[in-house]
Amino acid sequence: MQSPAIEYDYTVAKWFSYLAILFGILGMGVGVLIAFQLAFPDLNYIFGQYSLFSRLRPIHTNTVAFGFTLSGIFATWYYVGQRVLKVSMKESKFLMTVGKLHFWLYFIGALLAVASLLVRYTTSKEYAQFEWPFDIVVVIVWVLWGISIFGLIGIRREKSLYISLWYYIATFLGVAMLYLFNNMEVPTYLITGMGDPLHSVSMYSGSNDALVQWWYGHNAVAFVFTVPIIAMIYYYLPKESGQPVYSYKLSLLSFWGLMFVYLWAGGHHLIYSTVPDWMQTMGSIFSIILILPSWGSALNMLLTMKGEWGQLKENPLIKFMVLASTFYMLSTLEGPIQSIKSVNALAHFTDWIPGHVHDGTLGWVGFMIIAALMHMAPRFYKREIYSKKLLEAQFWLQTTGIVLYFSSMWIAGITQGMMWRAVDQYGNLAYSFIDTVTVLHPYYTLRAIGGLFYLVGLFMWAYNFFKTMTASRAIEREPQFASPMAA
Amino acid sequence: MFGWLERNPFFFAVGVFIVIAFAGLIEIVPDFAQASRPVAGTKPYSLLRLAGRQVYIKDSCNACHSQLIRPFKSETDRYGNYSLSGEYAYDRPFLWGSKRTGPDLHRVGNYRTSDWHANHMWDPTSVVPGSIMPAYKHMFTNVADLETAYAEALTVKKVFNVPYDKDIDGDGKVDVPLGSFEQAKKQALAEALKIAKETKREDLVKMVESGKIPEIVALIAYLNGLK
Ligand code: HEM
Numbered sequence: 152m153q154s155p156a157i158e159y160d161y162t163v164a165k166w167f168s169y170l171a172i173l174f175g176i177l178g179m180g181v182g183v184l185i186a187f188q189l190a191f192p193d194l195n196y197i198f199g200q201y202s203l204f205s206r207l208r209p210i211h212t213n214t215v216a217f218g219f220t221l222s223g224i225f226a227t228w229y230y231v232g233q234r235v236l237k238v239s240m241k242e243s244k245f246l247m248t249v250g251k252l253h254f255w256l257y258f259i260g261a262l263l264a265v266a267s268l269l270v271r272y273t274t275s276k277e278y279a280q281f282e283w284p285f286d287i288v289v290v291i292v293w294v295l296w297g298i299s300i301f302g303l304i305g306i307r308r309e310k311s312l313y314i315s316l317w318y319y320i321a322t323f324l325g326v327a328m329l330y331l332f333n334n335m336e337v338p339t340y341l342i343t344g345m346g347d348p349l350h351s352v353s354m355y356s357g358s359n360d361a362l363v364q365w366w367y368g369h370n371a372v373a374f375v376f377t378v379p380i381i382a383m384i385y386y387y388l389p390k391e392s393g394q395p396v397y398s399y400k401l402s403l404l405s406f407w408g409l410m411f412v413y414l415w416a417g418g419h420h421l422i423y424s425t426v427p428d429w430m431q432t433m434g435s436i437f438s439i440i441l442i443l444p445s446w447g448s449a450l451n452m453l454l455t456m457k458g459e460w461g462q463l464k465e466n467p468l469i470k471f472m473v474l475a476s477t478f479y480m481l482s483t484l485e486g487p488i489q490s491i492k493s494v495n496a497l498a499h500f501t502d503w504i505p506g507h508v509h510d511g512t513l514g515w516v517g518f519m520i521i522a523a524l525m526h527m528a529p530r531f532y533k534r535e536i537y538s539k540k541l542l543e544a545q546f547w548l549q550t551t552g553i554v555l556y557f558s559s560m561w562i563a564g565i566t567q568g569m570m571w572r573a574v575d576q577y578g579n580l581a582y583s584f585i586d587t588v589t590v591l592h593p594y595y596t597l598r599a600i601g602g603l604f605y606l607v608g609l610f611m612w613a614y615n616f617f618k619t620m621t622a623s624r625a626i627e628r629e630p631q632f633a634s635p636m637a638a
Numbered sequence: 639m640f641g642w643l644e645r646n647p648f649f650f651a652v653g654v655f656i657v658i659a660f661a662g663l664i665e666i667v668p669d670f671a672q673a674s675r676p677v678a679g680t681k682p683y684s685l686l687r688l689a690g691r692q693v694y695i696k697d698s699c700n701a702c703h704s705q706l707i708r709p710f711k712s713e714t715d716r717y718g719n720y721s722l723s724g725e726y727a728y729d730r731p732f733l734w735g736s737k738r739t740g741p742d743l744h745r746v747g748n749y750r751t752s753d754w755h756a757n758h759m760w761d762p763t764s765v766v767p768g769s770i771m772p773a774y775k776h777m778f779t780n781v782a783d784l785e786t787a788y789a790e791a792l793t794v795k796k797v798f799n800v801p802y803d804k805d806i807d808g809d810g811k812v813d814v815p816l817g818s819f820e821q822a823k824k825q826a827l828a829e830a831l832k833i834a835k836e837t838k839r840e841d842l843v844k845m846v847e848s849g850k851i852p853e854i855v856a857l858i859a860y861l862n863g864l865k
Contacts, residue, residue: 188770189739192763195772203772205698271696275731304647312644320647321654328659337797339789345819346789350692356798357726361734366662403640410654414661423708424734425723430665500704500738572712580715584741589768 159233160240161531163250167226168524168531170258172613174218175520179609181211183602190595201269209280210268215512216278216375218261223520224322224379225257225296230527231315231386232300236307246302253295260288272349276364278371279333283351286334293330297323314402318382321410325374333367358425369417376512378409380479380519381448387519387526388452388472392462397454401447408444416441419490422499431492438490445483452476467542471522474550478514482507497572502591503564510557513549513605521545521612528619530629537618541611549608555601563594677724678807682791682800682814683863686826686851689787690860693853694733697774702739705864718745728800740771747865752836755858774854778842782856784826788819830855833862 188194188204195203229250233239240247264285267273273280281289300323304312312320336351355363389396396402418426418434453476456462462469485507489498498504529536536542570590573581643650683691694700707713709720721744726732750758754765759777762769794800795816802816816822830851834842837858845852 188772192770192772200774200776203697203774205701205772208701209698273695273698275695275698275700275733277736301647310645311641312647312650317644317650317654320651321658324651324655325658328655328662332662337793339786339793342793342796343789345792346786347783350786350790352790352793353730356728356730357732358723360730360732361726362665364732366665407657410657411660414658415665418665420736423710424706425721425726433665496708496710499708500736502737504737571716572710574712580712584716585766585768588739588770 157237157239158241159230160247161230161527162247163240163254164226164229164527165531166254167222167229168527168616170254171219171222171226171520171524172609172616174214174222174261175517176606176609176613178211178214178219179602179606181207181214183599183606185211186595186599186602190592190599206269206271209273209277210265212278213268213280214265216371218265220375220379220512220516220520221257223383223516223523224319224375225253226527227379227383227386227520227523228296228300228319230530231382232303232319235309235313235316235386236303237309238303238306240303243302243306246299246306249295249298249302253292253299256288256295257292260285260292264288267349274334274336274351274353276333276353277368279330279364279367282349283334283336283338284349286330286336289330293323293327297327313386314396314399314406315382315386317406318378318385321406322374322379322382325370325378329367329370329374333363361421361424362426362430365420366414366417369420370414373409373413376516377413377445380475380516381409383519383523384448384452384472384476387523388455388469388476391466391468391472391522391526392456392459394455394457394459397451397457401451405444405447405451408447409441412437412441412444416490419486419495422490422492422495435490435492435495438487442483442487446480449476449480449483467539467546468522468525470543470546471518471525474546475515475518475522478510478518478553482511482515485510497568498564501564501567502560502594503568506557506560506564509560510553513553513556517605518549524616525612525619528616529626532620532623533627533629534619534623534625537615537623541615545608545611545615548611549605552601552604552608555604556598559594559597559601563591563598566590566594675724676727677722680725680727681806682728682794682802683860684814684826684829685784685787685791685816685822686782686829686856686859687863688791688860689782689784689826689851690853690856690858691733692787692790693777693782693857694860695731697777699743700733700735702735702737702771704735704738704742705744706734707742707744713742717742718748728794730794730798743861743864745865747862750861752833752858752862753838755861756837756839756842756854759854759857777853777857778839780853781845782851782853784823784851785819787856788816788822791816791822826851829859833858 185204185207240250264281267282267285268280272282274282300319335354337354338351339346340348353360385396415437416434418430419438422431456473463473488494489507525536525542567587570582570587575581643653707717707720714720758765759774761773762771791802795802802814803812805811806813815825827846830846833855834846842852842855846855
C-alpha cells in the first residue's frame with residue numbers, strides 16, 4: 152500500500168491557497184468596514200455611493216462565502232484529493248489543464264461578479280445575488296470542478312474512498328442541485344428585446360420564491376460552510392496529530408445522517424412567515440434532530456485527540472482545529488435553539504442571527520481554513536512553518552475577536568427583540584423603533600472591534616504563510632506524522 | 639453496503655443525491671400551486687412602481703429592511719395587519735429580508751408620505767435623529783430605467799400570465815394598464831409628476847417635466863404602494 156514514489160503536484164492547490172488569503176482579507180476587510188458603519192454611519196460615504204452599507208453587505212457575504220471559503224475548499228481538494236486517492240495530477244495532462252482552467256475561470260468570474268454587485272446588478276436573493284450571466288459562469292466553474300473530482304477518482308490507486316472524499320462529493324452534488332433550482336430566472340431582454348441585457352426576473356413568486364430561496368440559503372450554509380469543512384477536518388486533524396480517526400462507524404452515521412436531515416431544516420428561516428405551517432414545524436423539528444449528526448462529527452474529531460491532549464500545548468495548528476470543532480458544536484447547538492418557535496419569535500430579524508452566523512463562520516470555517524493552509528505550507532515549499540509563535544499569537548487574538556463578536560451580538564439581539572415587544576402598563580408599545588437602534592451603539596462598536604482583531608489575525612496569517620514560502624528554514628523531506636491512510 | 643458504496647464512487651454519488659433531493663421534493667412540490675394565488679385586491683405593479691421596486695433591489699434596501707409582518711400583537715401594533723401569502727403573488731423576487739436593522743416596510747405606505755420619504759432618503763438623520771440608515775443622494779439625480787422595468791412587466795405578462803391589461807376585479811375596467819412602451823411611459827410620467835410635486839422639491843419636478851423620472855420618485859411610488 153505504501154507508495155512513497157508518488158510526487159504530488161500542488162500547483163493548483165497553491166494558487167487557490169493564495170486566493171483564499173486574498174479573498175479572506177478583502178471580504179473580511181469589507182466586513183469590518185460595514186460593522187463600523189452600523190456604529191458610525193458617517194463611514195457610509197468614504198467612497199461615495201460605492202461604500203454604502205447596503206451596497207457592501209452583499210459584497211461581504213459573497214466574498215467570504217464564495218471567495219474565501221470556496222477557495223479554501225478548492226485549495227484543500229487539490230491537495231487532499233491527490234493524497235487520499237494516491238495519484239498525482241502530474242499523471243494526467245488533462246486533469247492538470249482542467250484544474251488550471253478551473254482556477255482562472257473562477258478567479259476572473261469572481262472579480263467580475265463582485266464588480267457587478269458594486270454597480271448595482273443584483274437579484275436581491277441572499278447568497279444568490281449574481282445576475283444570470285454570472286450564474287452561467289458559476290455553473291461552468293462548478294462543472295470543471297466536478298470533472299476534476301471524478302477524473303481524479305477515475306484514475307485512483309486507492310480503491311476505497313476516504314471519509315473526506317465523501318464530503319467533497321456531497322459538496323459538489325449539493326451545491327449543484329441547490330444553485331440550479333434557486334437561480335431559475337428569466338432574462339427579460341431575451342423575451343422582450345428591451346432594457347438591460349443583464350436583468351432577469353425570478354421564475355417563482357412570493358411565498359414560493361421565499362421557500363425555494365431558503366431551501367437554498369440554508370443548504371448553501373450546509374454545503375459551503377459545513378460539509379466541505381468537515382471534509383477538511385477529517386483529513387487535517389488526523390494528519391497533523393498522527394492520530395487515527397476515533398470511530399469509523401460514527402463517521403458513517405454522521406455523514407448519512409447529515410445528508411438526510413440537513414435539507415429539511417431550511418424551514419427554520421421562515422417561521423411565522425406565510426409559508427405553510429407544517430413546513431415551519433418540520434423546519435423546527437429537523438433543526439433539533441440536526442444536532443445529532445453535527446455533534447457526531449465534532450465529537451468524532453475531539454475523541455480523535457483522546458490521550459493526546461498534550462499536543463494542544465505544543466502545536467498551534469491543533470489548537471485551531473480543536474477550537475474549530477468546539478465552535479462547530481456551539482453553533483450547531485445555537486442554531487437549533489433559534490429554530491424553536493418561541494425562541495425564533497424573539498431572535499428572528501435581530502442581531503442574534505449574525506451573531507450565530509459568525510461563531511460558525513469565524514470559529515469553525517475560518518479557523519479550519521487557516522489551519523489547513525498552514526498544514527499545507529511546509530509541504531508545498533519543503534520549509535518549516537516560519538513562526539509558530541506568531542501563529543500562537545494569531546490564535547489568541549482571533550479567539551478574543553470571535554468572543555467579542557458573538558457575545559456582543561447575543562446581547563444586542565436579545566435586547567432588541569425584547570424592546571420591540573415591550574409594552575407599558577396600558578399595553579401600548581413602550582419604544583419607538585429608533586430607540587431600539589440607538590441602544591445598540593455600544594454593541595455594534597464592540598463587534599466591530601472584535602472583527603478588527605480577527606482581521607489583524609488574517610494579516611499575521613498571510614505574513615506567516617508568505618515567509619514560510621520564501622524565507623523559512625528548508626527541510627529535506629516533508630514533515631512526517633503517523634497517519635491513518637499513510638497518504 | 640457502505641463499504642461497497644465507498645469503492646463505487648458512481649453509486650455513492652447517486653446515493654448521496656437521492657438522499658439530499660428527497661426533502662426538497664416533499665417540501666417544495668406540493669405547495670407550489672397553492673401559495674401563489676393572489677388575495678382579493680392584490681394587483682400587479684404599475685410601470686412606475688415596478689421601476690421603483692427595481693431601485694429598492696438595486697440599492698439592497700432589503701439588507702436592512704424586512705417586508706414581512708409576523709402575526710404577533712407587538713408587530714401588528716407597530717406595522718399594521720400581518721402579512722398574507724397572497725399579497726406577495728406578484729413579487730418576483732420576494733423581498734422579506736432577514737434582518738431588521740431598520741423597521742418593517744410592508745405597510746409603510748399607510749403612514750409615511752412622499753415629502754417625508756424625500757427628506758428622509760436625502761438625509762435620514764435630519765428626519766430621525768440617531769438614525770443609522772445611509773443617505774441615498776444619488777437617487778435624486780439617477781434616472782430610473784423605465785425600459786428595463788417595462789421589459790420585466792412584459793416578460794411576466796407573457797411568461798407567467800400576470801394580469802396586465804385585464805379586468806381583475808370584474809368591474810368592467812382594465813385594472814393595471816401596460817400597453818405599448820410609449821403608452822406605459824406616458825402613464826408613468828403622469829404618476830411621477832404627481833409624486834414629484836408632493837415631495838415639494840423643484841429639481842425633481844423639473845426633471846419629470848423634461849421627461850426623465852429620477853430614481854427617487856419611482857422609489858417613492860413603490861413605497862407609497864406598500865399597504
Ligand atoms: C472580520 C470578520 C468579519 C466581520 C467583522 C463581519 C461582519 C459582518 C457584518 C457587519 C454583517 C452584517 C450584519 C447585519 O446586517 O447586521 C455580516 C453578515 C454576514 N457575514 Fe460576516 N463578518 C466577518 C467574517 C465573516 C466570515 C468569515 C463569513 C463566512 C465565511 C461571514 C459570513 C457572513 C454572512 C453569511 C452574513 C449574513 C448574515 C445574515 O444574513 O444573517 N462573515 N458580517
